[in-house]
Amino acid sequence: MEKINRSNSEFSNKLPIKIVQFGEGNFLRAFVEYAIQKLNKEAGFNAGIAVVQPIDKGLVNMINAQDGLYTLFMKGVKKGQEIQEKELITNIVKAIDPYASFQEYLALAKEEELAFIISNTTEAGIEYISSDLPTMQPPVSFPAKLTVLLQERFKHFNGDESKGLTIIPCELINYNSDTLKEIILKYATEWKLGQDFIFWLLNSCSFHNTLVDRIVPGYPKDQIEEYNSQLSYKDDLIVSAESFFLWVIEGDDALKAKLPFEKTDLDVKIVENMQPYRTRKVRILNGAHTAMVPFSLLYGNETVKETVDNSFTGDFVNKAVFDEINDTLNMDKAELTSFAEEILDRFRNPFIKHLLSSIALNSISKFKVRVLPSLTEYVAIHKKLPVHLTFAFACLIRFYQGTWKGETLPLNDSEDIIAFFNEVWKSNDYNKIATLTLQNKNFWDADLTAVPSLTEAIAKALKEIDENGVEQGFANFKKINSVTHIQ
Numbered sequence: 001m002e003k004i005n006r007s008n009s010e011f012s013n014k015l016p017i018k019i020v021q022f023g024e025g026n027f028l029r030a031f032v033e034y035a036i037q038k039l040n041k042e043a044g045f046n047a048g049i050a051v052v053q054p055i056d057k058g059l060v061n062m063i064n065a066q067d068g069l070y071t072l073f074m075k076g077v078k079k080g081q082e083i084q085e086k087e088l089i090t091n092i093v094k095a096i097d098p099y100a101s102f103q104e105y106l107a108l109a110k111e112e113e114l115a116f117i118i119s120n121t122t123e124a125g126i127e128y129i130s131s132d133l134p135t136m137q138p139p140v141s142f143p144a145k146l147t148v149l150l151q152e153r154f155k156h157f158n159g160d161e162s163k164g165l166t167i168i169p170c171e172l173i174n175y176n177s178d179t180l181k182e183i184i185l186k187y188a189t190e191w192k193l194g195q196d197f198i199f200w201l202l203n204s205c206s207f208h209n210t211l212v213d214r215i216v217p218g219y220p221k222d223q224i225e226e227y228n229s230q231l232s233y234k235d236d237l238i239v240s241a242e243s244f245f246l247w248v249i250e251g252d253d254a255l256k257a258k259l260p261f262e263k264t265d266l267d268v269k270i271v272e273n274m275q276p277y278r279t280r281k282v283r284i285l286n287g288a289h290t291a292m293v294p295f296s297l298l299y300g301n302e303t304v305k306e307t308v309d310n311s312f313t314g315d316f317v318n319k320a321v322f323d324e325i326n327d328t329l330n331m332d333k334a335e336l337t338s339f340a341e342e343i344l345d346r347f348r349n350p351f352i353k354h355l356l357s358s359i360a361l362n363s364i365s366k367f368k369v370r371v372l373p374s375l376t377e378y379v380a381i382h383k384k385l386p387v388h389l390t391f392a393f394a395c396l397i398r399f400y401q402g403t404w405k406g407e408t409l410p411l412n413d414s415e416d417i418i419a420f421f422n423e424v425w426k427s428n429d430y431n432k433i434a435t436l437t438l439q440n441k442n443f444w445d446a447d448l449t450a451v452p453s454l455t456e457a458i459a460k461a462l463k464e465i466d467e468n469g470v471e472q473g474f475a476n477f478k479k480i481n482s483v484t485h486i487q
Helices: 028-044 060-065 101-108 142-156 176-190 194-204 221-226 253-258 274-299 304-309 311-328 333-347 363-370 374-382 388-398 414-426 432-439 454-483
Strands: 016-024 048-052 070-078 081-089 093-094 116-119 166-169 210-213 241-242 246-248 268-271
Touching: 016 028, 016 274, 028 048, 028 070, 028 081, 048 101, 060 093, 060 268, 070 333, 093 101, 116 142, 142 166, 142 176, 166 176, 176 194, 176 241, 210 274, 210 432, 241 268, 246 274, 246 304, 274 304, 274 311, 274 333, 274 374, 274 388, 304 311, 304 333, 311 333, 311 374, 311 388, 363 388, 374 388, 388 432, 388 454, 414 432, 432 454
Parallel strands: 016 048, 016 116, 048 093, 070 241, 116 166, 246 268
Antiparallel strands: 070 081, 210 246
């Protein structure tokens, strides 16, 4: 078969460049390019994307070899029904390596119809590097590269306020746009780029915090023959993703007018404050993942799908989410229920093998951020411990003992945390183990022995897990704790 490109396909015409995208990896190609394709098809958006390789090595040559064309496969489960779709993505106009073609990179600033900057340079990408200078071709950091591009645009159009850009980073850090803006202004000041440029940045450009959510396994190398059999052309850039899609962007009516996603069926929310949506995702999606990992591994499951499909572990996760986590979130309950149901559908996706061991990394810090707030807020509301989240907490502590039924557990954490638990688990006293762990402020930023009844409950759960296993141990623990109210 012939490799797909614009000369041997019906997509010979290139769209005007309206978007410069920093990052050419799987996630952006399965997320942003897909969203823009929807806008182009369903809202007449007519936007082409110029992709910039943010680091020295990347996919630019492969993308250009196919004239920006590639196939996106989307698979998932929705309301119990399996979904499989594929789409040829056609909106990448060019891909540029600024390390090899710096002047071509700078020329993007002069594009008349350019309106948006979008990025995903990994969580570490939005960083300030003091050694970056405006004379470097290019500077090292993504914010410095962007500062150079913005200044070039400012100069080329003589500060025309109508040529300001809408900047939408998609890196997975909270307040991603605020952080990026702060670093750009720091470079502009240190590099002495002038007050007129800074004024243009602040008044003609807009910065928007975001939350992105889609699982993107990427190039399906283990099933590539199956994917290729569905195509009539050769494609070296196939990308696979789940069907679920959510993009939350902080913005106003002006941004809604610029990005008319309401004309599509995509779940893109342009809202004044995205923090409730971030909290919802962290507590429900990430919280359920983190709570289930030690509990489900000790039970004997290997994957997320096995966990939610199993009658015992699936019921446990359901009750933890719907009865305990959702109960603590100050959002519309119907919306929370719908979101949680979507999450469980995603967990059941037969096309994604999500190993529990692969999400066990740094489980202590994850539990602190993702699960502990739900537990403590539940206590504050109901004056009793949430049975499922408390038992999950005990499973976490038991998991860090390191072995279970003669097998080594997949611990993956910092040396100091592993060393702490090695010392703690030298004791046979469950109350001491619970006390020492809960009062460790380095783990939780608080002394959790102050939470009424928590120490005693964790100690009882640990004893039950060791003596009776996870399933019977939980049944016994539930009888003891489900009616215990905190005075």
